[in-house]
Amino acid sequence: MQIAIASGKGGTGKTTVSVNLYYFLSVKYNNKVQLIDCDVEEPNDMLFFPQAKKKSETEVYTIVPEIDKAKCTFCKKCAVWCEFNAISIVKNLKFAEVNYDLCHSCGACFEACTFDALKQIENPLGRISEYQTTFGAGIMEGRLEIGSAMQTALIKKVKKQASTGQTITLLDAPPGTSCPVVETVANADYVILVTEPTPFGLHDLKIAVEVLKELKKPFGVIVNKAGLGNNDVYQFLKENNITLVGNIPFSKNYAANYSRGDLFENIPAELEKSYHTIVDQLQLIIS
Amino acid sequence: MKEITVLSGKGGAGKTSITAALASLAQNAVFCDNDVDASDLHLILKPEIKETHQFDSGSLAFINQETCTKCRTCQDVCRFEAIFTNNDGSPEVNPLQCEGCRLCERLCPADAIQTHQNLNNNWYVSYTRFGAMVHAKMGVGEENSGKLVTRIREKAREIALENKADFVLNDGPPGIGCTAISSITGTNAVLLVIEPTVSGLHDAKRLVELVNSFQVPICAIINKYDINTEFTATVESYLKENKIVLVGKIPFSKMFVESILVEKSLIEFAPNHPISLNLKSIWKMIRQLLISKTCFQ
Ligand code: SF4
Ligand code: SF4
Ligand code: SF4
Ligand code: SF4
Numbered sequence: 001m002q003i004a005i006a007s008g009k010g011g012t013g014k015t016t017v018s019v020n021l022y023y024f025l026s027v028k029y030n031n032k033v034q035l036i037d038c039d040v041e042e043p044n045d046m047l048f049f050p051q052a053k054k055k056s057e058t059e060v061y062t063i064v065p066e067i068d069k070a071k072c073t074f075c076k077k078c079a080v081w082c083e084f085n086a087i088s089i090v091k092n093l094k095f096a097e098v099n100y101d102l103c104h105s106c107g108a109c110f111e112a113c114t115f116d117a118l119k120q121i122e123n124p125l126g127r128i129s130e131y132q133t134t135f136g137a138g139i140m141e142g143r144l145e146i147g148s149a150m151q152t153a154l155i156k157k158v159k160k161q162a163s164t165g166q167t168i169t170l171l172d173a174p175p176g177t178s179c180p181v182v183e184t185v186a187n188a189d190y191v192i193l194v195t196e197p198t199p200f201g202l203h204d205l206k207i208a209v210e211v212l213k214e215l216k217k218p219f220g221v222i223v224n225k226a227g228l229g230n231n232d233v234y235q236f237l238k239e240n241n242i243t244l245v246g247n248i249p250f251s252k253n254y255a256a257n258y259s260r261g262d263l264f265e266n267i268p269a270e271l272e273k274s275y276h277t278i279v280d281q282l283q284l285i286i287s
Numbered sequence: 288m289k290e291i292t293v294l295s296g297k298g299g300a301g302k303t304s305i306t307a308a309l310a311s312l313a314q315n316a317v318f319c320d321n322d323v324d325a326s327d328l329h330l331i332l333k334p335e336i337k338e339t340h341q342f343d344s345g346s347l348a349f350i351n352q353e354t355c356t357k358c359r360t361c362q363d364v365c366r367f368e369a370i371f372t373n374n375d376g377s378p379e380v381n382p383l384q385c386e387g388c389r390l391c392e393r394l395c396p397a398d399a400i401q402t403h404q405n406l407n408n409n410w411y412v413s414y415t416r417f418g419a420m421v422h423a424k425m426g427v428g429e430e431n432s433g434k435l436v437t438r439i440r441e442k443a444r445e446i447a448l449e450n451k452a453d454f455v456l457n458d459g460p461p462g463i464g465c466t467a468i469s470s471i472t473g474t475n476a477v478l479l480v481i482e483p484t485v486s487g488l489h490d491a492k493r494l495v496e497l498v499n500s501f502q503v504p505i506c507a508i509i510n511k512y513d514i515n516t517e518f519t520a521t522v523e524s525y526l527k528e529n530k531i532v533l534v535g536k537i538p539f540s541k542m543f544v545e546s547i548l549v550e551k552s553l554i555e556f557a558p559n560h561p562i563s564l565n566l567k568s569i570w571k572m573i574r575q576l577l578i579s580k581t582c583f584q
Contacts, residue, residue, distance in 0.1 A: 011299005011461075015486060041462040042296060042493060044486040083346065083388050106388035107366045146497055149433060149465035156368075175298045175461050176324035178425060178432055182383050199547050200303065200327045215383070229544050252514070252539070259484035259515035 001286055004038075004188035006173035006181055006208060012201060013224035014194045015044045017248070018172040021192075021282075023264055024275045025168055026136035028283070032167035037141035038184040039174040040126060040154045046141055052131040055138065060157050061122035062105035062150060067096040071117035081112035105153065126154045128161055137166050151180040159187070168286075177204075177211045185212070190285060191219040192245060197229035202236060209242065220245035220285065222278065243285070246278035288447050289577045290440075292321065292470050294459035294498075295480040296490030301510040302480045304543045305566070306458040307331040307552040310417045312570040316454035318415065319443035320422040321436050321470040323408075328458045331552055334413030334420045342408040342435050344426065346387030348380045354399040361391035361400060410439050412446070419446050433465030440470070454577075463490075463497045471501050476577055479507040479531070483519040491522075495529060506532040506576055508569060511539040532576060535569035537562060 005021070007014040022035040022045075037045040046052065065078070065087070074091040086102035087109060089095065100123050110118050126144040133139055142158035144151060151174065162169055173184040185191050191212055195205040205221065212219045220243035223233060228250040237244050251268055293309075295302045306328060310318050320326040348369070350361070355377060362370045362378050369384035370391065380391075392400040407426025412419065421443040423435055440457065447455045457474065460466040471477060477498050481491045491507075498505055507526055512519040519536070526533050546556035554563050 011297065013299075039462075041464045041467075042486075042490045044297070044489060047485045047489055081389075081393065104386055104388060105366065106386060106390055107364070108388050108390040108393070111364070111390060111394060144464070146463060146493060147468065147500065149468070151464055178324045179383075180464075186383065198544050199330050199550070203327060203330055228541065230548055255511075255539075256515050259482075259487075259518050 001167060001190075002169045002171060002188045003282070004171040004173050004185040004191045005194060006185060006191055007175060007194045007204070011175075012194045012196045013248070014175070015172065017192070017194050017222055017224060018170060019045055019048045020275055021278070022136055022139070022170055024279045025170070025282070028279050029167045031136050033170065034137040034163060034166040034168070035139045035170045035172065036158060036162050037139065037172050038155050038158060038180070039172060040142040040144040040151050040158070040180070041174060043141040043143050045139055045172055046131060049131065049133050049139065052133045052139065055130040055132050057127055057129045058161070059127055060125045060154065062103075062125050062153055063107070063120045064100055064103045064105055064123040065098055065109050065118040066121045067098060068117045068119055069094065069096060071115055072096050073115050073117070075115070077112045077114070078109035078118065081108045083108070101147070101149065104150070125150055125157070128158050137163070152183045155180055155183045177207050182211070182215065185215065185217055188217065191217050193219055193221045194224050195221060195233060196225045197223055197227075197231065197233045199232070201229070202233045205233065206236070209240070220281075222246045222248065224248045225250040245281050245285070246274055248274045288444070288452060288455065289475045290444065290455040290457065290473070291476045291478055291573065291577065292457040292459050292474040293478045293480060294467065294470070294494060295461065295482075296463065296494035297482065297487050298461035300480045300482040300487060301537075301543065303327045303331070303458055304547065304553065305480055305508065305510065305537075306456060308554050308563075308566045309570055309573075310456055311552040311554040312567060313417075313454050313456060315450075315452050316418055316456050317443045317447040317450065317452050318418065318420040319440055319455060319457045320420070321440065321457045321466065322460040323423040323425050323432050323435050323439070323466060324460065326422055326424070326458075329420075329422055331547060331550055332415040332417065332420055333550060334411070334415045334422065336411045336413045338412040340410050341406045342410055342423070342438060344405045344408045344435070346389065346402045346404050347382055347385050348387065348389070348391055348400055348402045350378055350380060351399045351401065352377050354397050356397045356399075358396060360394055360396060364390050364394055366390075408435055410435065410442075412442065418452070419450065421446070433469040436460070436466050436469035437472075463493050467494070467497065471498055471503055474503055476573075477503050477505045478534075478573065479505055480510050481507055481522055482511055483509055483515050483522050485518075488518075488522055488525065492525070495531070506534045506573060508534055509536045512536040513538045534572045534576070535565060537565060
């Protein structure tokens with residue numbers, strides 16, 4: 001069972017909800033719960049587990065071309081086949097260059113070159129790390145090389161490495177609604193959208209709902225920071241028959257805990273209660 | 288004309304509320320919402336759309352089932368696993384996974400594949416009560432958002448030059464990916480909005496690394512600083528160590544949400560409130576830094 005946690009926009013509390021769900025679901029499901037941080041640009045989940053032990057770290061790469069100028073005839077076919085303008089060839093100057101920032105690692109150039117002038121080399125994409133936490137089945141995160149624009153490729157690799165055999169795999173999605181988010185939720189069985197009851201929250205929720213409807217994904221909504229803002233978001237959920245999975249009240253004290261990275265100790269009773277309700281709701285949805 | 292980009296690394300630090308406040312202070316500026324995935328600035332600035340433009344966001348392969356011989360070549364060569372076997376046993380392209388590389392089209396022995404351009408993204412030039420604004424809306428799961436950011440920034444600069452505006456104010460995207468890179472390249476300064484939280488600082492650090500690699504000067508605001516004054520001190524010493532000018536600290540206030548509820552910037556909502564006065568002095572400081580330039584080292 002894969003549950004993705006997404007939010008349309010950043011700052012709605014997606015990370016807090018993911019990390020807390022990891023905890024409360026682990027309690028309920030005998031620790032057979034895994035958390036995967038798919039926000040590869042800014043993975044944050046591990047910040048809340050300073051005691052966790054790193055189990056493994058793997059460097060991951062994409063395959064990109066390197067031009068062997070001794071063999072290259074500067075025929076330009078590779079450049080013509082590259083839809084991403086990553087290859088520049090100037091015949092007169094015997095100039096041949098690959099711009100790795102633009103390369104999508106699609107492999108077209110290798111098929112194009114009939115002179116065996118392209119070597120496959122590895123370009124660093126990022127790192128995948130696995131951690132053992134004191135509860136649950138562990139956390140995995142992907143961390144994108146700074147300056148790389150290949151989030152989707154890394155998310156794909158992280159999801160592939162995720163251990164199967166867990167009762168629940170939680171996927172913490174990146175903010176927004178573009179390709180990396182779509183990649184994260186692509187195989188999820190259920191998606192939880194975290195929103196806040198403000199005009200920004202509602203606006204971004206509407207976009208996220210549109211995306212999930214297009215993807216035909218079953219989903220529900222958690223309203224975080226309830227009490228801060230207005231009731232429009234509830235109105236919207238009702239009008240569109242969207243499941244309200246839970247409400248998490250706004251608490252300035254808890255915000256202070258969060259700022260220190262301290263989530264599970266000193267969790268206010270009312271918040272604990274709302275997470276229990278959410279876990280019960282999810283159990284109903286899953287079964 | 289100077290261009291300033293507001294960024295935060297992490298979402299939810301209050302970037303858009305602060306951009307809106309600065310927008311109502313900056314007279315003679317052009318606004319550009321670089322957060323093309325989840326733009327929010329328009330909710331406060333209420334732009335009236337004047338021009339709509341289409342933007343090509345890459346291509347998408349399409350298989351003609353009538354000419355396809357089901358040889359599976361396309362499925363084997365696609366590195367994005369975008370081609371799957373549908374219920375009829377025929378190969379089909381998953382539009383959300385296809386990167387539009389055209390490799391399948393080029394290798395299909397039956398010429399059964401065609402790649403079409405996606406024109407799913409729009410960008411707009413608008414009027415707002417504070418000046419011209421350029422913004423965009425991406426289609427679902429679309430790519431090339433970096434290029435779209437570059438395009439709308441170009442337009443914003445063009446308008447600023449035409450109108451002899453003093454500033455272009457970019458509301459940046461979250462993260463450090465392609466859209467963030469596109470919104471940093473060539474800007475005169477980055478205004479970093481940091482929340483004093485473990486994750487806020489962590490993300491800000493990664494962002495600073497990125498901005499430094501482009502050698503763009505940075506100044507910073509600590510937002511909601513009173514949530515954790517101890518951690519605020521940590522953030523302050525980080526800024527100092529990295530020679531980032533701290534232009535101001537803003538306390539947590541529900542007033543930001545209240546002002547958005549009535550579609551106003553905080554400055555319009557409560558012009559004489561201490562936070563508004565605070566924001567005014569922040570803006571003055573940023574202006575001075577931008578104009579003197581020497582303050583950024
Ligand atoms: S792998 Fe694809 S994107 Fe990269 S250079 Fe070759 S053709 Fe271009
Ligand atoms: S296709 Fe091969 S030979 Fe032709 S320009 Fe490219 S690398 Fe050189
Ligand atoms: S390569 Fe062409 S003919 Fe072969 S399965 Fe794909 S679409 Fe059909
Ligand atoms: S265009 Fe490229 S990504 Fe799209 S289906 Fe064909 S081979 Fe795959």
